[in-house]
Amino acid sequence: MTEARRDRRAERHAATRQEIVAAAWALARERGLGGWALRDVAEAVGMRAPSLYVYFDSKNALYDAMFGDGWRQLLERYDELDATAPVAAPRDLLRRGAAVHFEFCVEDPARFQLLFLRSVPGFEPTGETYAVARQVLERGATVLAAAGAGEPAQVDLWTALLTGLASQQISNDPGGDRWQRLVDPAVDMFLAAQPRR
Amino acid sequence: MTEARRDRRAERHAATRQEIVAAAWALARERGLGGWALRDVAEAVGMRAPSLYVYFDSKNALYDAMFGDGWRQLLERYDELDATAPVAAPRDLLRRGAAVHFEFCVEDPARFQLLFLRSVPGFEPTGETYAVARQVLERGATVLAAAGAGEPAQVDLWTALLTGLASQQISNDPGGDRWQRLVDPAVDMFLAAQPRR
DNA sequence: GTCTATAGAATGATAGAC
DNA sequence: GTCTATCATTCTATAGAC
Numbered sequence: 001m002t003e004a005r006r007d008r009r010a011e012r013h014a015a016t017r018q019e020i021v022a023a024a025w026a027l028a029r030e031r032g033l034g035g036w037a038l039r040d041v042a043e044a045v046g047m048r049a050p051s052l053y054v055y056f057d058s059k060n061a062l063y064d065a066m067f068g069d070g071w072r073q074l075l076e077r078y079d080e081l082d083a084t085a086p087v088a089a090p091r092d093l094l095r096r097g098a099a100v101h102f103e104f105c106v107e108d109p110a111r112f113q114l115l116f117l118r119s120v121p122g123f124e125p126t127g128e129t130y131a132v133a134r135q136v137l138e139r140g141a142t143v144l145a146a147a148g149a150g151e152p153a154q155v156d157l158w159t160a161l162l163t164g165l166a167s168q169q170i171s172n173d174p175g176g177d178r179w180q181r182l183v184d185p186a187v188d189m190f191l192a193a194q195p196r197r
Numbered sequence: 198m199t200e201a202r203r204d205r206r207a208e209r210h211a212a213t214r215q216e217i218v219a220a221a222w223a224l225a226r227e228r229g230l231g232g233w234a235l236r237d238v239a240e241a242v243g244m245r246a247p248s249l250y251v252y253f254d255s256k257n258a259l260y261d262a263m264f265g266d267g268w269r270q271l272l273e274r275y276d277e278l279d280a281t282a283p284v285a286a287p288r289d290l291l292r293r294g295a296a297v298h299f300e301f302c303v304e305d306p307a308r309f310q311l312l313f314l315r316s317v318p319g320f321e322p323t324g325e326t327y328a329v330a331r332q333v334l335e336r337g338a339t340v341l342a343a344a345g346a347g348e349p350a351q352v353d354l355w356t357a358l359l360t361g362l363a364s365q366q367i368s369n370d371p372g373g374d375r376w377q378r379l380v381d382p383a384v385d386m387f388l389a390a391q392p393r394r
Numbered sequence: 395g396t397c398t399a400t401a402g403a404a405t406g407a408t409a410g411a412c
Numbered sequence: 413g414t415c416t417a418t419c420a421t422t423c424t425a426t427a428g429a430c
Contacts, residue, residue, distance in 0.1 A: 016395095032318055037423060050425080051396050059424070118368050119316050121229055156365065157379050157386075164361020168353065171315050182354050185390075189354070193386040213413095234405060247408080248414050256406065 105166035302363035
């Protein structure tokens with residue numbers, strides 16, 4: 001087996017890429033998902049716009065990296081939840097998962113738009129980054145299955161419910177809790193409709 | 198009482214405004230909510246771009262007119278539903294209302310985005326047009342009340358459910374029926390959770 | 395890898411003639 | 413009310429020096 005030497009240049013390149021993605025997310029939070037130019041991102045990381053093309057082929061390539069990064073952030077939240085409540089009953093875990101998921105959506109509307117609403121005009125996630133999204137959904141489906149709602153239709157209903165609650169909160173009561181208060185009742189409603197196993 | 202003479206000039210002006218709004222909707226359907234310029238709308242109605250400013254003060258003013266027009270379209274759908282099933286049982290009416298509402302959302306994603314997701318960067322509906330939106334929501338709340346789910350929290354949960362189903366259908370299965378098939382089960386779930394009166 | 399310079403194109407909006 | 417002409421920006425992306 002070949003003893004691979006660390007490629008310090010590649011590491012540096014990847015670190016800069018991540019720095020750019022983080023700066024873009026910060027701008028998206030402040031000004032909206034489409035409210036910034038490559039110039040702005042460049043300035044935020046101490047560069048000029050053309051230098052970004054060393055790291056990303058286009059603005060959509062940057063959105064793609066943000067897409068993957070955003071789903072990875074959600075995966076981390078799930079990990080933290082598992083670490084906090086490792087042996088909770090399935091339905092309790094689902095309840096807490098719903099709360100975590102809702103909070104994740106609402107705390108950053110721009111991120112919610114990119115990850116769940118696909119609202120950047122010409123952007124479609126590439127296969128690689130979309131795989132991260134699928135990974136997260138499978139993780140959620142596992143929890144649902146443990147709670148007795150693992151059928152595809154049940155999973156789809158669950159995602160619609162959570163997306164709808166978050167979407168309404170963001171669009172119609174930003175900064176408030178009008179739909180947040182409905183998360184627990186919604187989970188109860190959902191669970192009551194599923195046959196217990 | 199003053200015998201008001203018809204103001205033919207005002208009528209003509211209003212008709213042209215509506216023509217422009219319709220052309221903008223057509224472009225939004227084809228290219229997305231933000232995928233067209235005032236030039237394009239002007240060309241579609243046989244004008245040059247500056248002439249539009251006789252009818253709208255800005256592009257956002259046009260979005261505002263579209264917003265009001267879109268909600269009025271939804272109101273028409275509700276009227277048609279009432280005309281078709283005037284004496285249906287409340288819960289049956291709710292079921293059919295959900296189907297109509299879902300279809301309305303999915304058949305024009307750009308309209309769904311403007312009316313329900315507020316996804317035009319700098320645009321906020323004015324008070325007058327927002328009043329139309331409230332009117333439609335009250336109409337829905339009335340039907341919900343008749344079905345035994347008229348409390349504000351129940352209405353909010355209902356809107357979240359429908360918005361979530363439509364949003365997921367549009368984002369993750371455009372042209373398909375993966376979430377459409379869940380509308381009826383979702384309504385059943387919702388109704389089962391409400392105490393019958 | 396980072397820069398300057400700039401291409402190339404699009405856009406919302408205004409001025410003023412007719 | 414409609415037009416021509418144009419302003420004033422803004423933005424992504426590329427070329428090529430260093």
